[in-house]
Amino acid sequence: MSMSSHELDAPPWLRVESTIMATARAIRQSYDKRFEGLGLNLSEASLLAYVAEHGSLSQTQIAKSLGLGRAATGALVDALQERELVRRETDPDDRRVWLVEVTIAGKELVEQVYESDQVLRKQLRAGITREERQQLAAVLVRLGNNLASVLAEEIETT
């Protein structure tokens, strides 16, 4: 609602931050809505698609690849497992590990995830060139790196 036009009259740091934040939230909302018919949210769909593509993976590997914590990843796997879209196999080489795999039903669902995604992506990209998208990503990554060093610095002796 309040996301459409960003005429926030807020202090500058908040303006930047909240624009990014609001955009992120909106993307999540759009995808959640789009995937709703499939009974998935964005995170679940992402996990499912990722595992479908890369096969048997430990939860820690998944967490790292998806940029989530291990706890959050475990919860997602729980949810997907309950719907039998995914199953956990024991790792013969390491008894601590669950190897996560997509079931047949899961693979079928992934197809629909891809379709839904393509429709939505097209809408989101309207009026934004490929070049702009790439620049957006590049700047965000640099910003992320700056943030990482700021946070790291803060820990070391300040």
Add this chain to the structure above:
Amino acid sequence: MSMSSHELDAPPWLRVESTIMATARAIRQSYDKRFEGLGLNLSEASLLAYVAEHGSLSQTQIAKSLGLGRAATGALVDALQERELVRRETDPDDRRVWLVEVTIAGKELVEQVYESDQVLRKQLRAGITREERQQLAAVLVRLGNNLASVLAEEIETT
């Protein structure tokens, strides 16, 4: 360690979304950390600075300007009021309304907020030109508009 943060190997939609999301979270974290010494988080600092600049405002006005919901705004005002950085005055013209004002102590703190912000902003902007920042904002806004129409469309059964 967390330097190489973003080599996400995730599905494309998640890559875009999670980059934005992660960046937003990191910004929030950085500011929270920076404001920690002042006993504030980003949202509280923003609210405080905003009210300090614009004077007596209702919570709804503040919520709108800061891009938050009314409930969240009320909670922030509660927290700031408890520390006596802000006080609520009744509106003589409308008994539903609280007019929020910054106390003397609050105004002093705002000065420090500005200082902290300037230091951090400089670090975040390292290696990013003004032009790039403006483009970033512009693209985000367009993306936000696309998202808004997608969400709206979804409701109107177009």
Add this chain to the structure above:
DNA sequence: GCCATACTGTATGGAGACATACTAACTAGG
């Protein structure tokens, strides 16, 4: 004046993620 409607602020419950701490299990040094 009286009523329907709209708006302010609050309470509550839920979503989604993180940080921390814990158990079980692996691994390397002696």
Add this chain to the structure above:
DNA sequence: CCTAGTTAGTATGTCTCCATACAGTATGGC
């Protein structure tokens, strides 16, 4: 061996926000 340190997954508490529902108040049509 066996102990210390590390890692995988889980449990718990917290944070920040949203959505919804509610009570009190305002406002405009009649």
